[in-house]
Amino acid sequence: MDQLIELLSRLPGLGPRSARRAVLMMLKRRGQVMAPLAQAMARVALDARDCHHCGNISTEEICPICQDPVRANGEICVVEDVADLWALERAGVFAGRYHVLGGTLSALDGMGPEELGIPRLEKRIGAEAISEVILALPATVDGQTTAHYIADALAATPAQITTLAQGVPIGGELDYLDDGTLGAALRARRKL
Amino acid sequence: MDQLIELLSRLPGLGPRSARRAVLMMLKRRGQVMAPLAQAMARVALDARDCHHCGNISTEEICPICQDPVRANGEICVVEDVADLWALERAGVFAGRYHVLGGTLSALDGMGPEELGIPRLEKRIGAEAISEVILALPATVDGQTTAHYIADALAATPAQITTLAQGVPIGGELDYLDDGTLGAALRARRKL
Structure with a gap:
């Protein structure tokens, strides 16, 4: 006990x-x-096992998302963690497939491109005819360093590299937002 | 999952x-x-099973406390719940045995004297030569009702019935105490 x-x-x-x-x-x-x-x-x-393709955790060798032909829409969303994949799936806002890094680049923790599966991601772009790679990485220094590294690594591929928009969260009050978010939201302002 | x-x-x-x-x-x-x-x-x-004697949960038919001859010191501490027994054991302040009620008297929840094992407690007083029954029940209306019921039920036995002292908790500041506790502490004041 x-x-x-x-x-x-x-x-x-x-x-x-x-x-x-x-x-x-x-x-x-x-x-x-x-x-x-x-x-x-x-x-x-x-x-439970890690999906050979995307790194998601499921009870099969290949996870249900990678098995689903409907989700082969030419988009791959790169996330840091399975928790982020689950969050996106709960929101139901993304219809493509994923690549789970399992961390961010970090020399201290021994996380290099190989550990994050970036060569595997590169191969998938040709194999699955990917037209867009969406980097949904945390807005932290480590997250953004990793995002830039991935963008560089995939520069030679035909896939377009995009990243999540930054700005005021839905329901967020300007009063309580940090300066970084306010600045980003102002810089990325758009016509109504 | x-x-x-x-x-x-x-x-x-x-x-x-x-x-x-x-x-x-x-x-x-x-x-x-x-x-x-x-x-x-x-x-x-x-x-896991409930001890036949005291109602404690352990991996044996009779729990280690009821098996330990050293703890047969003539004292039984009545608690509402196994959690309370664990708390007293962690504090290491009581050397006798326990009786776990598993709730308080409540007509609504169908908790009568039988469900709380009060007849079983009464039998133990003679069988284990108990000289003192300490009621360590919560200082709530239900807890105190149950305490009074048990005191009445055991009035005919030779055991002395006592209850935990009420007062200022160790480290407690008078400022933050409720009126009930302050009043109880004042009424039970003792000579220094």
Whole structure:
């Protein structure tokens, strides 16, 4: 039981205290919550694998998005992480395929172009007749360095390289925005 | 995977968003985190049982506290919940045994004396030669109603019935205390 609490408390968003509460709640409802959760977890741990094409995590060798012929629309969206892919899929705003970097370029962490699968991405552009690569990378220094590196690496390919727009978020109040975002939104202003 | 997220998000302290983050983190470290966690959970779900004597949850029919002859010191501490028992054990302030009610008296929730194991507690007083029953119940209306009921039910037994002291918590500032606590602390004042 202590081992279970220790393991649970390592999850993001859970500390020792909330892990204890979670375990107690599960213990009280052993049949309905704990056993199914353990089962689902064991099954996912066994079945989950990285998609050979895009780096998405699914239960198949090739993920459902890469298998879906409808999504072969000539667009690849490059994201840092599977979490970002999930966020885009939840929003339902992108109809093409993905390339998951699994991180950003970082000499310290030993993340080079090879680790991020950039050669693999380059090959896909010819193989899948990609016309546009959308860089959906975080607006951080590391994210933008990686974006520029990828843009350079793919400069010789026929694909157009684009990046997400920056500006005021929907529902965002100017008052609470940082100067960088305000500046970017002003520079990228458009005609109404 | 969706099922796993759904199950995880039912745990206290986790919502859909943090459950997703937890699953992603686990997916990235399938071998080190996810598989051991699933195993530990399945083992606990299978092995955990309520102690026949006190209602504590452990992996044995009789919990380690009830098995330990050193803890047969004639004191039983009555708590609402296993969480409270764990809290007292962590504090290391009580050397006797416990009785876990598993709730408080509540006609609405169908919690009567039988459900709270009060007849079982009464029998233990003679069988284990208990000299003191300490009621460590929450300072709420339900908790105090239950405490009074238990005190009445055990009035005919030789055991002395006591309850936790109420007052200013250690490190507590008077300024921030509610009136009820301040009043209780003043009424229970003692000579220095």
